[in-house]
Amino acid sequence: METTHIQTRATARHHRLLAMLFITVVITYLDRSNLSIAATAIAQDLQLDPAHMGLVFSAFG
Helix, strand or coil, X not given: CHHHHHHHHXXXXXXXHHHHHHHHHHHHHHXXXXXXXXXXXXXXXXXXCHHHHHHHHHCCC
């Protein structure tokens, strides 16, 4: 009986971890896609060349 309780707690913990990882991946994807849409305006505004924009993109990668 005790093993089942431990397994249930571990399963719940794994589900919470997977949910947090999924949310993190979704947020990162949304940030990256928004950044790619705004890349031309950001590059012009901050006077960044393509190499520096690559560094900006790699931060969300």
